[in-house]
Every structure is written in C-alpha cells, then in structure tokens.
Amino acid sequence: MLVITIMARDGQAKHLRQQELIRYLTNNPLLKDEELAALFGVSIQTIRLDRSELQIPELRERMKTALQSRRPVRSLASDELVGELLDIEVGRCGVSMLKITPEMCFRKNLVARGHHLFAQANSLAVAVIDAEVALTGAARVLFKHPVTAGDLVLARATVSSQQGHKTVVRVVSRVKETVILEGTFTVFALSEEDNQ
Amino acid sequence: MLVITIMARDGQAKHLRQQELIRYLTNNPLLKDEELAALFGVSIQTIRLDRSELQIPELRERMKTALQSRRPVRSLASDELVGELLDIEVGRCGVSMLKITPEMCFRKNLVARGHHLFAQANSLAVAVIDAEVALTGAARVLFKHPVTAGDLVLARATVSSQQGHKTVVRVVSRVKETVILEGTFTVFALSEEDNQ
Structure with a gap:
C-alpha cells in the first residue's frame, strides 16, 4: 500500500x-x-x-522557432534594440533577452544598474510599435528585485491599449521566475509627415 | 524725445x-x-x-567653480555617472551635463533615445543619495520634448523627500531653456549590513 x-x-x-x-x-x-x-x-x-x-x-x-516566427520590426534598426530579440508580433507583443555583464553593474556590489534594465524594456516597447518612427512619451518603472552580473533577463512586452498615435505598452522582465521589473511605456507613433 | x-x-x-x-x-x-x-x-x-x-x-x-564646490559622492564611482557632474550637494541636489552624440540617437531621425536621458537622470538621482549603496526602486519619467544629436542636456536633481532609507529625487533635464525630461526617482539607500 x-x-x-x-x-x-x-x-x-x-x-x-x-x-x-x-x-x-x-x-x-x-x-x-x-x-x-x-x-x-x-x-x-x-x-x-x-x-x-x-x-x-x-x-x-x-x-x-522563436526567431523564424518573427515579423519585421519597423521602428528600430536590428542593432538598435538593447538585448536580443527572441520573438515579436509587431503591434501586439515581443520578447527580448539581455545578459547582464559586469560592466552593466555597480562595481561595489555587481548589482545591475537600473538604466540597462530600463533600456531593454523601453527599446522592446518601441520595437513592438507598428510605425516607422516611435518615441517614448512617458515611462513608469518599478525595479522589483536586484539583478546581478551573469543573470539572463527576459523582457516581455505587450500592447495594452492603442488610441490613434498613442500606444501603451506593458513590459514585465524576469530572471528565471522572479519578476525584476514592471514597466508601463506610453509610446507615440510619428507619421511620415510628422517626421519630415 | x-x-x-x-x-x-x-x-x-x-x-x-x-x-x-x-x-x-x-x-x-x-x-x-x-x-x-x-x-x-x-x-x-x-x-x-x-x-x-x-x-x-x-x-x-x-x-x-562648479567643480571645486563639489562634495564627495559616495554611492557611485566617479566614472559611473552617465554625463559629467557639474555640481553636487550630497543629500540635497546635483547637476550634470550630457552631450548627445549621434550614437545615442535613432539613426532614422537623430532623435536621442529615451534610455540615455533616463540614464543621465537616474544616475544623478543615485549620486545625490548620501549612502554607500543606493538602488532605484521606482521611476516615473516624462519625455517632454525630443532631443537631437549635438544637444547639451543639463539635468538638475533635487531631493524632494526622505524617510528612513527611502529618498524621492526629482530630476528636471533641459536643453537650453526647454524642459525635455521630468522624472521622479524613488531610491533606497542600503546600509552596510544589507549589502553584506
């Protein structure tokens, strides 16, 4: 038994x-x-x-598989993304990975500096916008947990609303299962005329 | 007359x-x-x-004069600040300058990418904290006006409140007279013990 x-x-x-x-x-x-x-x-x-x-x-x-299913990103050149793009559905969502190197960290404690995590999340938020030119208007970011050198940060961006030129993108970044960043980015798509 | x-x-x-x-x-x-x-x-x-x-x-x-009046920054090594420190009163306020290079911009339109402006503001907010280790917990940033290659961005950080380990720092960045970024950073000072 x-x-x-x-x-x-x-x-x-x-x-x-x-x-x-x-x-x-x-x-x-x-x-x-x-x-x-x-x-x-x-x-x-x-x-x-x-x-x-x-x-x-x-x-x-x-x-x-993740790389093949990719649709072309319009708002960024391929080397302009901070991190490596793993998956994207332009206009809907995207996933990127950033490997934290010691250069991205405070030397004192090897904790990653916030702006690198911000850069990954923000550039992914811009990448999912379906426009030739997109600029961030506002960002609200919570750094939930320290990240250290050697960590792999997986950021997942999802379009949460869109009204005209204005898109709100929500980004959650994780190291393994731990949420390390939650961000909301308000991104404005510029039409071809605006940009001339 | x-x-x-x-x-x-x-x-x-x-x-x-x-x-x-x-x-x-x-x-x-x-x-x-x-x-x-x-x-x-x-x-x-x-x-x-x-x-x-x-x-x-x-x-x-x-x-x-600005450089001589400087008091020592504790939370950052001197080369860890994004931008050039012009003035600082640790625990109260600070000023830094960042020259926008073409590499900091979208190639399409030479508009500075948000994360560079964020990095300047965030690292200045950390620099004004009077502690050996300080980590950003939350940030709220408005990008008010596009900045282009060649612009000189002057960021001014002011401690707006402090309670225990938690300091709220307000940062306003300008290009000449135009406000280009307004940010609020909540920074946590870690005591020596926390960091061991």
Whole structure:
C-alpha cells in the first residue's frame, strides 16, 4: 500500500512539475535544462525526460522557432534594440533577452544598474510599435528585485491599449521566475509627415 | 524725445535681458555666450558686455567653480555617472551635463533615445543619495520634448523627500531653456549590513 501511495504521490508530483514546466517555458522559452532542474530540485535527466514526454524541443530548436516566427520590426534598426530579440508580433507583443555583464553593474556590489534594465524594456516597447518612427512619451518603472552580473533577463512586452498615435505598452522582465521589473511605456507613433 | 524713449526702452530691455541672463546661468551655468546670444537675439559682444557688467565669469571659470564646490559622492564611482557632474550637494541636489552624440540617437531621425536621458537622470538621482549603496526602486519619467544629436542636456536633481532609507529625487533635464525630461526617482539607500 505504501509503495502505491508513494507511486501515486510521485505521479502527481510529476504531473504538477510538467504543468509548471509548460508554463515556465511558455513564459520563458530560453530556460536551460540545468536552470529548470535547479528550479524544480530534480536532475537534468528528469527534465529531459519531461520534455521528451511533453514533446518540447531542446533550447536550440525553441530559439530557432522563436526567431523564424518573427515579423519585421519597423521602428528600430536590428542593432538598435538593447538585448536580443527572441520573438515579436509587431503591434501586439515581443520578447527580448539581455545578459547582464559586469560592466552593466555597480562595481561595489555587481548589482545591475537600473538604466540597462530600463533600456531593454523601453527599446522592446518601441520595437513592438507598428510605425516607422516611435518615441517614448512617458515611462513608469518599478525595479522589483536586484539583478546581478551573469543573470539572463527576459523582457516581455505587450500592447495594452492603442488610441490613434498613442500606444501603451506593458513590459514585465524576469530572471528565471522572479519578476525584476514592471514597466508601463506610453509610446507615440510619428507619421511620415510628422517626421519630415 | 524719440531718442530718449528709445534709450529708455533699450535700457529696460537690457535690464530685463540681464535679469534673464542671471536666471539662465543660475539654472544652467554651462550656457555658452553663443547660445545666450541666440536665445536673446543679440550679438555675442552684447552678452559679453552683460556678463562683464554683472561680473559673471566666463564659461571656463564657471565650470571650475562648479567643480571645486563639489562634495564627495559616495554611492557611485566617479566614472559611473552617465554625463559629467557639474555640481553636487550630497543629500540635497546635483547637476550634470550630457552631450548627445549621434550614437545615442535613432539613426532614422537623430532623435536621442529615451534610455540615455533616463540614464543621465537616474544616475544623478543615485549620486545625490548620501549612502554607500543606493538602488532605484521606482521611476516615473516624462519625455517632454525630443532631443537631437549635438544637444547639451543639463539635468538638475533635487531631493524632494526622505524617510528612513527611502529618498524621492526629482530630476528636471533641459536643453537650453526647454524642459525635455521630468522624472521622479524613488531610491533606497542600503546600509552596510544589507549589502553584506
């Protein structure tokens, strides 16, 4: 009886972990098996088995898919984004990743300086705007948790409203599961005439 | 009579201009004679005469005075500030200048990207905090006017409230007389113990 109970509990734990795994990878397609293993407190092998059962491809494949599904960004040149663009639906949402290097941090404590996190979020907010020229009019940012050198910051931008030239974009940045930044950017699209 | 009227009017205009000149240079000690001449629509020679009458030293001297009156910044290493520190009273206020280079701008229209203006304002807000370690918790920024390559941005930070570890710093950045950014930064000072 004990063995069955443990098996049932194990089965339930596995089911819960796999549900979580799907949620994690939906939010953050770049999480490595090692990172997932550390998050769940299981072995890397277990994560690989989970992915195999769930038919979730490996990191390299997930990145390729994300890159292929990209539609062209109009408001920024490709090297003008701060961070690496992983996915974008212009006019709707986008995802970028920024690796925090020691140069981005205060030397005293290797905590990332706010303006780098702001730059990632703000440039992603601009990138999702469906216009040739887009300028940020206002920004409200909460730095929820310190980020340190070596961290991978995944920012996710979502258009939350649009009225005429004015678009409000909400950005949430995470390191693994921890929300480190929440921002609201009001971006104005300039028409071709405005810009002449 | 006409000559006297014109002379009186000229005298009044000069008085008003000199009052404005004092105000401009108090707000922005880095304005060049050329820039002031353009602002008032008078010759550079007129500005020089005004300065001489008002005993306002030349730019180089004004910069030197600003730099000498500086008190040591604790929260940032000297090269960690974005922009050049012109004046600071730790715990109260500070002034910095950032020259906008083409690399800081969108290539399409040479308009400065918001995160550079944010970085100047945010790092100045951190610099005025009287603590070894200070981290930004929240920021609210309005980008009031586009800034272009070649512009000199003067940011002025003032501590507007302080409660325990939490300091609210208000930053206003200008290009000449135009306000281009208004920001409110909530900065948290970390005690030595917090940081260990």
